[in-house]
Amino acid sequence: MxxxxxxxxxxxxxxxxxxxxxxxxxxxxxxxxxxxxxxxxxxxxxxxxxxxxxxxxxxxxxxxxxxxxxxxxxxxxxxxxxxxxxxxxxxxxxxxxxxPSAAIYNSYAAFLCKEGDVDRAVRYFERAANDERYPGRSDAMANAGLCLHRAGQVDSAEEHYRQALAMDSSQLTALTGMARLKFEQGDFLRARAFNQRADSVAQLNADQLLLGARIELALGDRDAAAAYVERHNAREPSATLSLRQLEQSR
Missing domain, CATH: 1.25.40.10 (Tetratricopeptide repeat domain)
Incomplete structure (x- = not known):
């Protein structure tokens, strides 16, 4: 997270x-x-x-x-x-x-989420996000979305991701979270759009690059998928993943 x-x-x-x-x-x-x-x-x-x-x-x-x-x-x-x-x-x-401070609320909420206390975690994330003096407001709201997403509360997760993006349109956790959420829902075009936005604002990690490859495969663009796989392998020197292997794992 x-x-x-x-x-x-x-x-x-x-x-x-x-x-x-x-x-x-x-x-x-x-x-x-x-x-x-x-x-x-x-x-x-x-x-x-x-x-x-x-x-x-x-x-x-x-x-x-x-x-x-x-x-x-x-x-x-x-x-x-x-x-x-x-x-x-x-x-x-x-x-x-x-x-009490927003930063401590955010930190405690992350701990609570990790321990499975999702409802309390979200309350503390929201408390942090609602403090207009806190520079990490969008991070806290995105963290709430991610916590809910992992708990399977998809509708609430999307709501929190979108609130985070309303605060900061380049918030990476919210962008990658929305990309994964839309991919899981089979809305591959929107998943691509969110993933491309994330790719434009930060260096994607290995898991996010694999998500990009899977999105492109779902849309039938093998060249774009292969480019993501190549970037994934470059990020992970020991990785030898091929596009064919990724296709077979779907």
């Missing part, structure tokens, strides 16, 4: 470090500064995918200040990475209580 990307998560983690409060006496200030320093180091380790050291630093930050937003969100992210689902849920919910 094109949920909040790790880079965006880490960027917001660094912003949250700077926003941590400084109220209280000297000891409180010292504790908050120590918490911020450790949370910042944790975010650096998280960026390097060093989960164990990130976990250690975030825990140390929380020892100094249990209300440090960055450390709590970092703990949510690390716990999710390590498969500690209930810990991740607890830290996400604590982070939302400490400092």
């Amino acid at each position: 094109s949920t909040l990307r790790w880079g965006a998560v880490l960027l917001l983690l660094s912003v949250l470090v700077g926003l941590a409060g400084c109220a209280g006496g000297a000891n409180a200030v010292d504790n908050q500064r120590a918490a911020e320093a450790n949370a910042n180091l944790g975010a650096d380790f998280l960026r390097k995918e060093d989960n164990e050291n990130a976990l250690s630093r975030f825990r140390r930050a929380l020892d100094y200040d249990s209300s440090n937003t960055t450390a709590n969100w970092g703990m949510a992210v690390v716990s999710d990475r390590l498969g500690e689902v209930e810990d991740a849920r607890r830290y996400y919910e604590k982070t939302i209580n400490l400092q």
Whole structure:
């Protein structure tokens, strides 16, 4: 899923470090500064995918200040990475209580969707998308569409994809989602149109290139399908897919 990307998560983690409060006496200030320093180091380790050291630093930050937003969100992210689902849920919910924001809603919603809690996920995605100050509004709405699509709620998925495209006509998740949705519905011309729009705004990944090939095969354009297969194989150096193999897999 094109949920909040790790880079965006880490960027917001660094912003949250700077926003941590400084109220209280000297000891409180010292504790908050120590918490911020450790949370910042944790975010650096998280960026390097060093989960164990990130976990250690975030825990140390929380020892100094249990209300440090960055450390709590970092703990949510690390716990999710390590498969500690209930810990991740607890830290996400604590982070939302400490400092609710659209970016955190989007991140938590992605977690909820992954865990199969589609209705709650969509509510949080929508909450993020409805915040006009949030620059990722269209991303959150598209993420809601993708979550619903994967859950088989096709009509609602299309509605959310289209709302995302109304916010940003080049939103990639919504464009590729609509291409796949229309392909699944047998509406191959519209599937092609959405896929071509996606191809014009971003470099398609291997799965999206295969979708493009399948759409063109469905429309009878073997040359266009072969071009997508060639691009797919170029993106995946170990791939040796042929057009014939793709045709046989339909």
